[in-house]
Amino acid sequence: GENVEQHPSTLSVQEGDSAVIKCTYSDSASNYFPWYKQELGKRPQLIIDIRSNVGEKKDQRIAVTLNKTAKHFSLHITETQPEDSAVYFCAASNPAGTALIFGKGTTLSVSS
C-alpha cells in the first residue's frame, strides 16, 4: 500500500524566515496530495493541496511543489509568524482511492 515519509520531524525557525517540509510517497498512482495543519489540542485542517496534474500551487505565504517523477512534494512557508507554530502533516491518497495516508508530521516552532 501507499507509504508517506515526512522530514524533518521538528523544525525551529526565527520569525520572518522560511520553512520547508518535504514528503515522499511510494505509489506512483497516487494523485492527490494535501497538507494539514494541526494546532495544539485542535483538529487537523487543510491548508493547501495539489493534484498530480499540477507542479506548483501558491496561496499567499504558502506554496506546495510536486515532483511526480521523483515522487516527492514539499510545503514552503515564507515570512513565518509565531501563529504558524503547529504540527504539519502531508498526505497522499492511496491508489485505490479509499483513504488519505498521512506522513508522521513535522512540529514547526516559530520564535519571535
Place this chain on the structure above:
Amino acid sequence: DTAVSQTPKYLVTQMGNDKSIKCEQNLGHDTMYWYKQDSKKFLKIMFSYNNKELIINETVPNRFSPKSPDKAHLNLHINSLELGDSAVYFCASSRDSNTEAFFGQGTRLTVV
C-alpha cells in the same frame, strides 16, 4: 454549523470496558473515516467507509467495530479496552479520498 461532530470529546474508562464514539457529518459526503492519533501525533487510518460500506480495515484488532447506520453517521465501538488503546480518535469525512477531508474535534480516550 459543525460539519463533522463526534462525541464524547473526552472518555476515561477502565481496562476491559466497552465504549462507543459517535460521529455525524452534515456535509452530504459519501466517505467517512476513523483515524487514530497516538502520543507521537501519528495519524493512522483505521477504517474507511463509502456510502455505508466498509472499504478499508487497516490491521485493526477486531475489538474495534465500526458501524454506519446511514451515510451521515459512522460510529466506533471498542470492546475489552486495553491501555494501548489510549489515544485521540478522529472521525473525518470527504466527498471521496481525492478531495479535502474534514475532521471532527477528536475524542481523547484514556484507558486506566
